[in-house]
Amino acid sequence: MKILLDTQCWLWWISEPDKLNSVALNYFKHSRNEIFFPAVSSWEIAIKYALGKLELNEPPPKFIPKRLVRDSISSIPVEHVHVLHVSELPHHHRDPFDRLLIAQSQIENIPILTADKQFGAYDVQIIDAE
Secondary structure, X not given: OEEEEOHHHHHHHHHOHHHOOHHHHHHHHOOOOEEEEEHHHHHHHHHHHHOOOOOOOOOHHHHHHHHHHHOOOEEXXXXXXXXXXXXXXXXXXXXXXXXXXXXXXXXXXXXXXXXXXXXXXXXXXXXXXX
């Protein structure tokens, strides 16, 4: 199964896996799943790290790639079709990073693993992480 990760869920997997429910943890543990970490999440982490809102034990350019390789998590780039689709989404959510994740999920037809309840207001497949 293909799964698109919300930034928060990936960070929980890395540093606080006990915040994820057993269903979410199983998606990470089974190699038959293809897990995608969106480039927009790297952007979000880089911005929050630079602003001092997110602590990491090393800078994002080292932190993120190491863990993606370690956990066999694939990247999903931001394409024009994803960005342009954001303009067609209803305004249930103001977070630009999350809106782009939702657009990617819809365009690529990949469910999102998230704990964000606001995602449920969109026409998108959700895998509840909590």
